[in-house]
Amino acid sequence: MRFTSEQRLEDGVLEREFTLGEIPGILWTSGSAPAPLILVGHPGGLRMMYPRLVARARHAVAEGFAAATIELPGAGGRPRSAVTEDARADLLRALEAGEPVGDGIVDRLVLPLVDKAVPEWRAALDALLPLPEIGGPVGYSGGVISIGIRLAVVEPRISAAVLFAGSFVPRAVFEEARQVTIPLQVLLQWDDEGNDRQQALDLFDALGSKEKTLHANMGGHTGVPSFEGDDANRFFARHLK
């Protein structure tokens, strides 16, 4: 891991950009005492997502956490994969034609992304956890739910997760969901245009964790109320501190 830039934001949060091999990432810390790390998930495109990511990260740092994120495979400036691009084109065609999005498209769109992204997030943990500003258990927050579920199953250093019940979940992920045992808080937007509410409820039901809470709010995909940021921090405070 190589730090490429460093700045203090106006509230004193230390923001450092880094690269992990070819993967760009951002780390936010208070710059002082070691703090439990929250991995800030997202749907890809760090530059585009930056305003929302930095808001979540600053909120987390203010509550005594460190926060970090990395770019997803095929997003931002990272090389595209032909399989994913084909699947994305098929998805757009199906949506524009008003046709149902078949399992085949969803599998081709999501599964290779999960297979590639999850080892990258784990490599980021390897690089981040030895830093003196970071200490204690790790949380994963938001982002592509299929990545969050795979991480929760395979990465024992992740102790709790806040997941966002988005759409296009491969059937195979429902099976993985049953193997999750860490505490979860799952966000669902009740009127999400591109989201199948029943599928989201079924996925919540499938998750194997004994402690899981669903927070469903009104409104569309980007309408998550700001108080859910506080709720996520309190959830992580219960489980990471």
Next chain:
Amino acid sequence: MRFTSEQRLEDGVLEREFTLGEIPGILWTSGSAPAPLILVGHPGGLRMMYPRLVARARHAVAEGFAAATIELPGAGGRPRSAVTEDARADLLRALEAGEPVGDGIVDRLVLPLVDKAVPEWRAALDALLPLPEIGGPVGYSGGVISIGIRLAVVEPRISAAVLFAGSFVPRAVFEEARQVTIPLQVLLQWDDEGNDRQQALDLFDALGSKEKTLHANMGGHTGVPSFEGDDANRFFARHLK
């Protein structure tokens, strides 16, 4: 309203029992500055419910609220109604026989209770709001959801409510639910033995409020996690302070 007893609990909360005509009730305050009032709902039986009610009330007072509750019609020492007793007997027969509980039974069990209880809670508000320890908007928390919904529709002094998605909701209440406009937080126990999960989700969907959040947790009817008490207080702090 006539106060019949008064004691200081060990954390300094002032607990006063009262009667409102024939209806017994309990008021909990800090005894000092005026505070927004939370009406503490329950399924009936103040004596039996007391340990849980006083825990909720002390938690609320610690967060800067006053709290009050009254006995439900036909519960505790209050006169039984023949209609309700007949409906309850029919309900038990159906449950013991493993038969579906028909709409007729649910209507006879719940609607007369709502019709009688709601004016009583409003009369309690009339009596409580002039007290110097109480000031500001009012919240309703928990209890029979059909009572909470009717109160939210007809009582303009109630500004926000935390409802518990229990079972046996008359069809007519789904219609009333569409008229609710105040902010809501709705608790659902995902594995509630005596509760129809789909009906609870449908009722959440039917509620007319623009701001409503569903908190679904694992476990049975009495298994609501303790952190939901904190969440309820924060919800009321957002809307009553």
